[in-house]
Amino acid sequence: MALIVQKYGGTSMGSPERIRSVARRVAKFRAQEHQVVVVVSAMSGETNRLIALARELSSNPDPRELDVVISTGEQVTIALLALALQEIGVAAKSYTGAQVKILTDSAHTKARILSIDQAGIRADLDAGKVVIVAGFQGVDEHGAITTLGRGGSDTTGVALAAALSADECQIYTDVDGVYTTDPRIVPEARKLDTITFEEMLEMASLGSKVLQIRSVEFAGKYKVKLRVLSSFEEENEGTLITVEENKNMEHPVISGIAFNRDEAKITVLGVPDQPGIAYQILGPVAEANIDVDMIIQNVGRDGLTDFSFTVSRGDLDRTTNVLDRVKAGIGAAAIEADQSLCKVSVVGVGMHSHPGVAAKMFKTLSAEGINIRMISTSEIKISVAIEEKYLELAVRVLHKAFDLDQAR
Amino acid sequence: MALIVQKYGGTSMGSPERIRSVARRVAKFRAQEHQVVVVVSAMSGETNRLIALARELSSNPDPRELDVVISTGEQVTIALLALALQEIGVAAKSYTGAQVKILTDSAHTKARILSIDQAGIRADLDAGKVVIVAGFQGVDEHGAITTLGRGGSDTTGVALAAALSADECQIYTDVDGVYTTDPRIVPEARKLDTITFEEMLEMASLGSKVLQIRSVEFAGKYKVKLRVLSSFEEENEGTLITVEENKNMEHPVISGIAFNRDEAKITVLGVPDQPGIAYQILGPVAEANIDVDMIIQNVGRDGLTDFSFTVSRGDLDRTTNVLDRVKAGIGAAAIEADQSLCKVSVVGVGMHSHPGVAAKMFKTLSAEGINIRMISTSEIKISVAIEEKYLELAVRVLHKAFDLDQAR
Numbered sequence: 085m086a087l088i089v090q091k092y093g094g095t096s097m098g099s100p101e102r103i104r105s106v107a108r109r110v111a112k113f114r115a116q117e118h119q120v121v122v123v124v125s126a127m128s129g130e131t132n133r134l135i136a137l138a139r140e141l142s143s144n145p146d147p148r149e150l151d152v153v154i155s156t157g158e159q160v161t162i163a164l165l166a167l168a169l170q171e172i173g174v175a176a177k178s179y180t181g182a183q184v185k186i187l188t189d190s191a192h193t194k195a196r197i198l199s200i201d202q203a204g205i206r207a208d209l210d211a212g213k214v215v216i217v218a219g220f221q222g223v224d225e226h227g228a229i230t231t232l233g234r235g236g237s238d239t240t241g242v243a244l245a246a247a248l249s250a251d252e253c254q255i256y257t258d259v260d261g262v263y264t265t266d267p268r269i270v271p272e273a274r275k276l277d278t279i280t281f282e283e284m285l286e287m288a289s290l291g292s293k294v295l296q297i298r299s300v301e302f303a304g305k306y307k308v309k310l311r312v313l314s315s316f317e318e319e320n321e322g323t324l325i326t327v328e329e330n331k332n333m334e335h336p337v338i339s340g341i342a343f344n345r346d347e348a349k350i351t352v353l354g355v356p357d358q359p360g361i362a363y364q365i366l367g368p369v370a371e372a373n374i375d376v377d378m379i380i381q382n383v384g385r386d387g388l389t390d391f392s393f394t395v396s397r398g399d400l401d402r403t404t405n406v407l408d409r410v411k412a413g414i415g416a417a418a419i420e421a422d423q424s425l426c427k428v429s430v431v432g433v434g435m436h437s438h439p440g441v442a443a444k445m446f447k448t449l450s451a452e453g454i455n456i457r458m459i460s461t462s463e464i465k466i467s468v469a470i471e472e473k474y475l476e477l478a479v480r481v482l483h484k485a486f487d488l489d490q491a492r
Numbered sequence: 493m494a495l496i497v498q499k500y501g502g503t504s505m506g507s508p509e510r511i512r513s514v515a516r517r518v519a520k521f522r523a524q525e526h527q528v529v530v531v532v533s534a535m536s537g538e539t540n541r542l543i544a545l546a547r548e549l550s551s552n553p554d555p556r557e558l559d560v561v562i563s564t565g566e567q568v569t570i571a572l573l574a575l576a577l578q579e580i581g582v583a584a585k586s587y588t589g590a591q592v593k594i595l596t597d598s599a600h601t602k603a604r605i606l607s608i609d610q611a612g613i614r615a616d617l618d619a620g621k622v623v624i625v626a627g628f629q630g631v632d633e634h635g636a637i638t639t640l641g642r643g644g645s646d647t648t649g650v651a652l653a654a655a656l657s658a659d660e661c662q663i664y665t666d667v668d669g670v671y672t673t674d675p676r677i678v679p680e681a682r683k684l685d686t687i688t689f690e691e692m693l694e695m696a697s698l699g700s701k702v703l704q705i706r707s708v709e710f711a712g713k714y715k716v717k718l719r720v721l722s723s724f725e726e727e728n729e730g731t732l733i734t735v736e737e738n739k740n741m742e743h744p745v746i747s748g749i750a751f752n753r754d755e756a757k758i759t760v761l762g763v764p765d766q767p768g769i770a771y772q773i774l775g776p777v778a779e780a781n782i783d784v785d786m787i788i789q790n791v792g793r794d795g796l797t798d799f800s801f802t803v804s805r806g807d808l809d810r811t812t813n814v815l816d817r818v819k820a821g822i823g824a825a826a827i828e829a830d831q832s833l834c835k836v837s838v839v840g841v842g843m844h845s846h847p848g849v850a851a852k853m854f855k856t857l858s859a860e861g862i863n864i865r866m867i868s869t870s871e872i873k874i875s876v877a878i879e880e881k882y883l884e885l886a887v888r889v890l891h892k893a894f895d896l897d898q899a900r
Contacts, residue, residue: 100548134568140508142575149578152571152586156564160542163560167550170557178560182590183635227591 086251087119087209091219091241094128095258096315097161100168106256106315107168110214114174119209121248123219123241124165126157147192151221151231155181158218158237165216176214179204181221181229186240188222188230195222195230197239200247217244235296242299246306253303253310254322255295260314261323262287262294264488265341269479272489276339278324281310283339286431286465300325337441338432338486341479342465345426345472347377348400349458351392352407354417357384364414365391368406374399378427378460378469388417392458394469397423425457426475429467430482442466448485454478494659495527495617499627499649502536503666504723505569508576514664514723515576518622522582527617529656531627531649532573534565555600559629559639563589566626566645573624584622587612589629589637594648596630596638603630603638605647608655625652643704650707654714661711661718662730663703668722669731670695670702672896673749677887680897684747686732689718691747694839694873708733745849746840746894749887750873753834753880755785756808757866759800760815762825765792772822773799773815780814782807786835786868786877796825800866802877805831833865834883837875838890850874856893862886 090113092106106122113120134154138145162178169176184205188195205215219237222230232239238255245253260275262284267273279287281304288297294312303310304327313322355361366376374395382390395403400421407419435441445466449456454477458469470478483489498521500514514530521528542562546553570586577584592613596603613623627645630638640647646663653661668683670692675681687695689712696705702720711718712735721730763769774784787801803811808829815827843849853874857864862885866877878886891897 100545103549137508137568137572138575141511141572142579145575146578149571149574149586152574152588153568156567159564159567160545160561163557164545164549166557166560167546167553170554171550178557180560180637229588 085117085119087121087248088113089121089123089241089245089248089250089253090256091123091237091254092125092256092315093237093258094125094130096256097124097126097165098128100164103161103164103168106165107172107174109256109315110165110169111172111174114214120214121205121209121244121250122165122214122216123237123244124158124161124216125219125237126154126161130157130160148228151192151229155218155221155229155231158220162216162218166214169214169216174214175212176216177208178216178218180218181240182223182227184217184222186217186222186243188224188232190224190226190228190230192228192230194233195224197222197232197243200243202247205244205248233298235299238296238299239302242303242306242308242310245308245310246302251309253308255299255310255312256315257294257312258314258316259294259312260317260320261312262325262340264339265479265483266343269343269476270341270483270489273483274489276323277321278326279339280326280433282464283431283433284325286429286462287340287342295325336432336486336488337434337438338430338488339434340431340488341482341486342429342431343426343475343479345475346396346398347394347425347427347469348397348403349392349394349422349425349469350400350403350407351390351420351422352411352414352416352418353390353420354388354415355391356415357387357389361389361391361414364410365407366393368410369393369395369403372402372406374403374406378458378467380458394425394427394458424472425469426472427467427469428475428478428482429465430486431465433464435466436463444485445482448481449478452477452481493525493527495529495656496521497529497531497649497653497656497658497661498664499531499645499662500533500664500723501645501666502533502538504664505532505534505573506536508572511569511572511576515573515580515582517664517723518573518577519580519582522622528622529613529617529652529658530573530622530624531645531652532566532569532624533627533645534562534569538565538568556636559600559637563626563629563637563639566628570624570626574622577622577624582622583620584624585616586624586626588626589648590631590635592625594625594630594651596632596640598632598634598636598638600636600638602641603632605630605640605651608651610655613652613656641706643707646704646707647710650711650714650716650718653716653718654710659717661716663707663718663720664723665702665720666722666724667702667720668725668728669720670733670748672747673887673891674751677884678749678891678897681891682897684731685729686734687747688734688841690872691839691841692733694837694870695748695750703733744840744894744896745842745846746838746896747842748839748896749890749894750837750839751835751883751887753883754804754806755802755833755835755877756805756811757800757802757830757833757877758808758811758815759798759828759830760819760822760824760826761798761828762796762823763799764823765795765797769797769799769822772818774801776814776818777801777803777811780810782811782814786866786875788866802833802835802866832880833877834880835875835877836883836886836890837873838894839873841872843874844871852893853890856889857886860885860889
């Protein structure tokens with residue numbers, strides 16, 4: 085008998101028929117004597133519908149009241165799943181975030197979980213009930229309803245698994261696991277049986293949007309055994325996200341190829357090549373809450389240099405506005421923006437003990453005539469910015485070069 | 493400065509535009525320095541939509557989980573109204589039933605209010621905020637969400653007004669007050685400026701569905717000054733429902749004519765004319781939770797008698813089923829059902845000091861050739877069952893005979 089936390093997203097809860105399908109899956113785990121806690125999202129589209137309704141009444145809705153509205157999405161699905169389970173003879177009980185209670189700070193629409201009261205859930209599990217908890221929501225110390233931000237249901241699942249010391253946290257989604265890269269680009273992409281938290285973080289933040297990053301960090305921190313798997317396939321093991329590097333001798337150097345089209349490059353031309361210039365440029369950008377990704381400072385000439393960095397395309401206009409204001413103060417000649425780039429990364433915990441990964445990556449791209457515009461590296465990934473038109477080609481040749489299409 | 497509780501129904505909250513209109517009305521009261529507590533229903537149609545969703549997953553939904561689903565309707569509207577008020581510069585804060593907290597028993601889908609914690613509401617009112625409370629819902633001692641049954645938002649409004657010792661409880665609806673009878677039948681029907689609780693109870697239970705009966709009883713018991721008025725007309729005084737009989741010398745003997753088409757008559761033929769027969773017939777009916785309205789036991793002949801009573805038409809099949817089971821035991825010859833009747837009543841607290849009301853009523857109907865099939869009376873009303881085809885005619889001639897079309 086194990087204690088399992090299962091999380092089902094909006095697509096899995098998208099219709100009465102799909103909710104019945106989730107109920108049948110949960111029932112199968114109960115039939116194996118497992119204790120099951122289920123975390124659910126709102127029906128797909130419902131949260132957006134509710135936000136639109138709130139925006140009809142207020143151009144800039146009070147986050148406290150917005151949370152009261154959007155938290156109803158999960159309040160509906162918890163009860164519908166409880167009804168579906170009861171209908172097939174499985175005892176079940178629903179809990180809103182406040183009823184659990186999942187205590188959060190008061191940062192409405194992006195609250196952080198502070199603690200989880202597990203007494204009620206434990207009692208119901210011990211009484212043989214399936215416990216269904218609303219994802220994405222909590223309650224602050226004043227009794228106000230809070231929400232955790234987009235994808236917050238994953239975080240609820242992992243936090244509950246940590247609080248209950250669950251044997252496993254299963255995240256059911258519309259993909260059947262984490263792949264070496266996007267199968268739509270590389271048909272030979274393989275599903276990974278395991279991946280480390282660190283690799284998953286790089287894969288997720290680079291565009292493989294399987295899991296909310298915060299939930300992966302949380303799972304890594306609290307050593308929750310996390311598994312991503314398909315809610316539509318009957319039998320599948322999905323991908324297990326592990327704390328430890330695979331001890332297997334055959335462990336691959338590279339686990340996957342990630343990519344991100346959402347890159348915009350900004351170049352500040354002709355700034356004085358002197359200490360502190362990076363801070364003078366990036367300080368105001370950070371103050372505007374804009375995340376900077378890759379950064380390059382060119383070699384200076386005649387006491388001047390060019391400074392380039394990338395941001396999300398959605399932040400490009402705000403970034404150039406910020407720089408236009410500080411341009412005169414830092415003595416820059418001009419500001420240039422470029423939206424023709426994308427980012428491709430090779431990710432793998434094995435690379436830190438295998439030199440030559442970068443060389444192999446650059447050589448592979450060079451052989452295809454793909455020019456590398458920027459480079460950034462970490463312990464477990466190497467990212468390059470290239471022209472977006474080469475994205476698919478680059479991902480395909482790198483996937484092959486690192487033997488990711490080979491079964492292991 | 494007064495403390496006013498206002499309740500708005502589903503039609504008043506039916507769209508963003510209507511919610512904005514409610515916000516403007518509330519703002520006007522705030523501008524006059526009144527403290528305002530607003531109780532709202534779900535958007536019209538929403539509760540039915542949610543019930544249908546629950547029924548898709550369970551033919552006989554667990555009432556606990558059903559309450560979790562349907563209580564979301566009001567949770568959405570409280571926040572939307574708060575946003576609409578904030579948008580026009582009025583400080584406002586929403587409360588679910590659980591947040592208030594409105595403590596109820598655990599009779600899900602038809603819970604009764606046990607107590608209301610007014611501390612939080614008081615503090616917000618004193619801080620100048622409009623407090624918006626979800627109607628129709630509460631929370632039981634275990635923290636489970638409960639609902640009060642159809643029309644329960646009226647009860648929430650009255651209960652809050654009682655708990656807060658409000659100066660007035662205003663029920664905004666789609667009619668502008670209580671009329672002497674249905675204006676669709678008698679165009680000369682007049683709006684009443686005042687009506688007593690007792691009269692209102694008779695008018696409401698007889699089919700003038702302006703207010704939920706339970707809320708009127710509640711208001712009478714706790715002496716809450718209750719006013720029914722239109723949410724669509726800018727300036728209107730509506731109808732005040734008072735505890736005391738109007739002391740005005742001109743007080744009318746009759747306040748209104750009520751009617752009810754939803755009547756079915758059942759006759760148990762040829763039962764022994766002996767003590768206890770009424771209980772033997774009506775006992776099993778009461779046990780089946782069927783409300784009996786008018787009752788007649790005919791004069792016996794040859795030791796046998798006929799026993800007739802009326803029930804709602806929706807209860808007719810269940811009632812005949814119950815009687816078929818006990819028919820042999822009570823020695824009845826046959827059971828007859830008749831759905832061709834309706835009920836018409838004259839209502840007025842003045843009638844107990846004015847004999848002759850019944851005589852005038854019977855004479856008026858007789859003059860039109862309308863046969864009276866059953867009669868029942870109370871201190872403040874006289875009801876007759878007549879053939880349904882005469883309903884409009886009877887209401888019109890009685891309205892005129894008692895001078896209800898005359899301005900006072």
